[in-house]
Amino acid sequence: ALLPILEFPDPRLRTVAKPVTEVDDKIRQLVADMFDTMYDAPGIGLAASQVNVHKRVVVIDVSEDKSQPLVFINPEIEVLDPEVSEYDEGCLSVPGFYETVVRPNHIRVKALDRDGNPFEMEPQGLLAVCIQHELDHLNGKLFVDHISPLKRTRIRAKMDKKHKAEAR
Ligand SMILES: O=C(O)C[C@@H](Cc1ccccc1)C(=O)SCC(=O)c1ccccc1
Numbered sequence: 001a002l003l004p005i006l007e008f009p010d011p012r013l014r015t016v017a018k019p020v021t022e023v024d025d026k027i028r029q030l031v032a033d034m035f036d037t038m039y040d041a042p043g044i045g046l047a048a049s050q051v052n053v054h055k056r057v058v059v060i061d062v063s064e065d066k067s068q069p070l071v072f073i074n075p076e077i078e079v080l081d082p083e084v085s086e087y088d089e090g091c092l093s094v095p096g097f098y099e100t101v102v103r104p105n106h107i108r109v110k111a112l113d114r115d116g117n118p119f120e121m122e123p124q125g126l127l128a129v130c131i132q133h134e135l136d137h138l139n140g141k142l143f144v145d146h147i148s149p150l151k152r153t154r155i156r157a158k159m160d161k162k163h164k165a166e167a168r
């Protein structure tokens with residue numbers, strides 16, 4: 001099912017998500033709904049926080065043809081070396097804006113999969129960027145928190161205007 005995506009500056013996006021205690025069918029239904037929502041948007045990632053479910057669940061698929069769906073439950077990131085890289089990030093909660101964000105590019109991710117089994121990976125490139133972007137969501141952070149206050153203020157003003165026009 002498609003779930004509504006919260007949009008900046010909605011304060012609920014600032015909630016810190018809670019760890020999943022048991023990977024059960026309810027969580028698996030949430031994962032399925034998150035994939036439906038992500039592919040429909042379209043996007044390459046989605047954190048449960050964005051659909052107002054404050055649990056540490058992330059779905060990602062950076063493939064061109066929806067062939068690499070990944071689930072990260074209770075993800076943890078370790079920075080393996082200080083080298084960083086830049087990427088023009090977008091966000092389904094800040095639609096229409098893309099800004100350059102600097103992030104470490106060599107990380108290890110540990111998480112549970114959709115069956116509750118622990119796994120780890122050292123993602124490269126866009127997958128490494130996306131995982132860090134999604135983990136920010138679980139911690140109540142948005143990519144606009146990584147850009148200048150002036151740019152954030154301008155984006156907030158444009159989003160507020162958009163929401164006022166929609167409310168009419
Ligand atoms: O808000 C989100 O978490 C989704 C976001 C993930 C992301 C994109 C780029 C860098 C880091 C994280 C998006 O998917 S925005 C949309 C987007 O980037 C995209 C959409 C369609 C095809 C390819 C990319």
Ligand SMILES: [Zn+2]
Pocket residue numbers: 090091092093133137143
């Ligand atoms: Zn986002």
